[in-house]
Amino acid sequence: MKHTLSVLVENTPGALSRITGLFSGRAFNIESLNVAATLDPSLSHITLVTRGDEFIIEQIIKQLRRLVDVFKVVDVSEGEFVEREMALIKVRAEEQSRAEILRICDIFRCKVVDVSPKSYTLEVTGPESKLKAVIELLRPIGIKEIIRTGNIAIMREKKTI
């Protein structure tokens, strides 16, 4: 089962490495990882997507909490949550495909963020399923490069990490 974990860590050198080291050292798997600042400059926020049965997820959460630098861990996928990912997709844009790309872009509410005679770069934001759909439609046209942010997630309503 896929789980999305929200982790607050002390903003210290090595904190991220402790977390990734924990995953590799204990043979847990990381599907995506996103790290960024929070409103409190002394804390960083990590969104981590992982897979495992309930025992493995329980271990992952406990092991994360055991790290001295880890302040808080929440499995946001246990309740209602909103998740988003962004991708920048550079797609080959020949004479015959330019209109088609823009149509796909329009349907999925993507943004064109860079244009050149031979390519468009699109910005796509949404849950993983949407990114997947866009990528599938653009693939036959010719994707030159994709850069993704990895998932970020937030709990619904009044809940905060």
Add this chain to the structure above:
Amino acid sequence: MAKMTGKQMVVEALKREGVDVIFGFPGGAIIDFYDTLEKDGTIKHVLVRHEQGAAHAADGYARASGKVGVCVATSGPGATNTVTGIATASLDSIPIVVFTGQVPTALIGNDAFQEVDIVGITRPCTKHNYLVKDVKDLPQVLKEAFYIAKSGRPGPVLVDLPKDVQNGKAEFDYPEEIKLRSYNPVIEPHGKQIERAYRLIEKAKRPVIYAGGGVIISNAAKELRALAKTMHIPVTMTLMGLGGFPGTHELSLGMLGMHGTYCANMAMANSDLIIAVGARFDDRVTGKIEAFAPLAKIIHLDIDPTSIQKNVKVDVPIVGDCKRVLKKLLLAAKDAGRSSEAWMDQHHAWLEQLDTWKNRHPLTYKEEPGVIKPQNVIEKLYEMTKGRAIITTEVGQNQMWTAQFYKFDEPRTLLTSGGLGTMGYGLPAAIGAQMAFPDKLVVDVAGDGSIQMNIQEMATAMEQRLPVKIVILNNQFLGMVRQWQELFYDRRYAATEFEMTPDFVKLAEAYGAKGFRATKPEEVDDVLSKGLEAEGLTIMEFAIAREEGVFPMVPAGKPTTEMLLV
């Protein structure tokens, strides 16, 4: 507030933390600290011969005394040499603080002379570690290091000190108290869980207490004894738990697991309730996990939530300090007002069954005329020391025979590398223990293989005039691996036979120590008594039956009821 250099801060922090002895080896990147230590002159420094020895000695000191052990090494190779010692302490949850020198901050990352990223290297085998980049942070880091090492589930903490940080100046504001928002070990157990646990215990017909190293670390031996006695529940111990409950007590089943007693393994397999106290269901204990304790409900007490439900499913988890949890369970029993007789009635049949198993296959070995049996050496060592020595061991057969045939009645009397299984641990650990208790008898039980892994520490012991006693069970084999090869690899003794072994008696003499050797059974008593009574460091070498095995044995990956017996 007066300014202080980083090196002075470290010395000052050691004093405030009550550290009276440290173990180490100098070098260019830590020379400044050493200079201050020497000038200050209040903290005893033990100069080892290899940094691994320093880490193990600090660990032995910590295990024997219950205090934090401290060791020091220089950057680069000095630091990497401590890694095995750090991992050893980590796997057995031993509080040590390791200080390493580091190249100046401006050179970090340049592949400077004797530079290594020791914080990176030790991240997975420390409880926490620090690279101090600014001397202003040092007081806080020092306080945190000691606090983290000894609180919660203890463990090693490493502090890496660049040369310019040691020499830099800042105000020394050493915190009296410390609170870390991201580190809050749970000490007090949840009341509801105590209730649930007690209700299970009340109903159990065939309960077993399975006690691990946590009993010793949390100083809970008294509470454990009280609980077992009050409720008439038998106790089996892990290697790390030996001494946590008296080995000579009638409720003791001895050690369990791969080389555990027949009775202990049968008890686990037939129990209807296992009360795990500060133990972690390691593979050497459970054997084939699917077949482990199939009939039992499990109550698991541990200070570390990650230990709970890691290997086996638990019915009642209780997170907390073992001592507090056991106290609460005792209170629950008291409140329930059940008499000792009532408990006895309930467990009578079970205790009888256990006695039958105890008598059916007690720990034993076959005597052979003219050949020294290692088990007999340990039995005699036990008799002669009246079970009162602090025993350290190396790793392998020597360790298992000691665990089986020396009856440990008190906590902190067996110091052994359980989790990591580090050969070469015993001698430096004995040095650490002897530094903590100069007047106690400290004996390292070794094999001829493992003693050679840190034999250089003989010089340290001599220099410090430490009367450590070394028992070498010499079979000219790496005996435990040889035993596996005999049983599971068609007796192909790949790389386990020593064609050359030094003359240990002469080796002792070369170090200025005394050496004694027994080659026949009738010499064992004499060598032991001479060796134990001689002043100063001694080696007692016993030429033992070369292909003697450790039994019972559960082959790796098999259910613990499938024991190979003598």
